[in-house]
Amino acid sequence: MEKSGHNDYQEQLKSTVQEMYPKYAQRKLLKDLELLKVINLKKNKPSTDENILDLSTVEEQEQLTTGLLRKREVTRHIEKEEFLRSYKYAALFNVSNIEEDTFIQLQEAGKIHNFFSKDYSHDVIYDGITYKDIKPTKYSMGNVIILKFSKLLTGYIPGTGVKKQIKYPILAVYLKHLGILEVRLDQVRTYFQEDEFFYDKQITFVLKWFKENIDCDIENINLPPIIEYIGKKDQDEVNVHAQAMSLKSGGKAVLETGLNENYILPLLGELKELIKSNEELFEESPEIKMLLDKFISETESTADLPWISLIWKGKNKTKGNIVKFKHNYMNQGYTLLQYYGLQTDMEKMDNVTEYIINNKNEIDSLESAESGETREILIDNPAL
Helix, strand or coil, rough: CCCHHHHHHHHHHHHHHHHHHCCHHHHHHHHHHHCCCEEEEECCCCCCCCEEEECCCCCHHHHHHHHHHHCCCCCCHHHHHHEECCEEEEEEEEEECCCHHHHHHHHHCCCCCCCCCCEEEEEEECCCHHHCCCCEEEEEEEEEEEEEEEEEECCCCCCCCCCHHHHCEEEEEEEECCCCCCCCCCCCCHHHHHCCCCCEEEEHHHHHHHHHHCCCCEEEEEEHHHHHHHHCCCCCCEEEEEEEEEEECCEEEEEECCCCCCCCCHHHHHHHCCCCCCHHHHHCCCHHHHHHHHHHHHHHHHCCCEEEEEEEECHHHHHHEEEEEEECHHHCCCCCCECCCCCEEHHHHHHHHHHHHHHHHHHHHHHHHHHHHHHHHHCCCCCC
């Protein structure tokens, strides 16, 4: 439901910046705006250009909110950053039978706003009740079409009861070259959440909107075997960082690599390394090695793994990208990806998604090859 006007929207966006944007994110936006010559922050160099908003005398913690209330370009830059930054959570889905002309038709019918169109003024915020009037904003670049759904969240601060309202962006990222629809959304304070199903409800809503308006087929991706394949793969780019295990015996454990540079999980991972580094000793005691191998294999195959986290290693280990995978999230059949670390640009999320899908395709190719070999054996040996 579209709100009363631009002023209401600006106030909601101001509250959003105060509630949702950490100081480092605000500083980055201000720096970018200064480089674009939208604002000036230098006290010793006041701007004489009337087109540049001088914020040099404004307190640092109020510069961004003051800017968005006084200059349209600041608001537009924040709206653009909502498309291009990274988010806390994501969910991946297979999507097919999408006709790209449908996006254009919806735009012409006034059901989608184009961020780059001349008549675009600002995002339309819906209140979560009147869904029929929802108008997402579209942003296209290359093989990617992004729809931004802007939801109004209302909460009351515990203890004081002070009312807060924020604009909550939810992205539907259609990756044409991968055949993937990815829903991205951020973490919010608990007083903005109606219940523990908050994040699932937002994801489910976006999928429902796509099915009804784009008329496409959407399927869950079976991520557990793909993540397991990546974790066991002999490569240096990605490693298991931590893993939760619910054992057949009823015991539960969370295994973390800690600070070891080889990203070896404690217990089972260390036991594997012990066997591997002492092959000669175990050759003299094959029965012991057999018992240990059997213990490791049975523990891994019978344990329930509710979540696992992987780390995409950067040049500096402390800057690695850690992603936690919560399988069968809220018993809905899909996996929720949870990103750790600072909010940066969307590239780190794009890289993770592409890596996962490339490995999925690799597994599919291997299974297809094995299936072909089985058929050839059966043809050559009808008696089997």
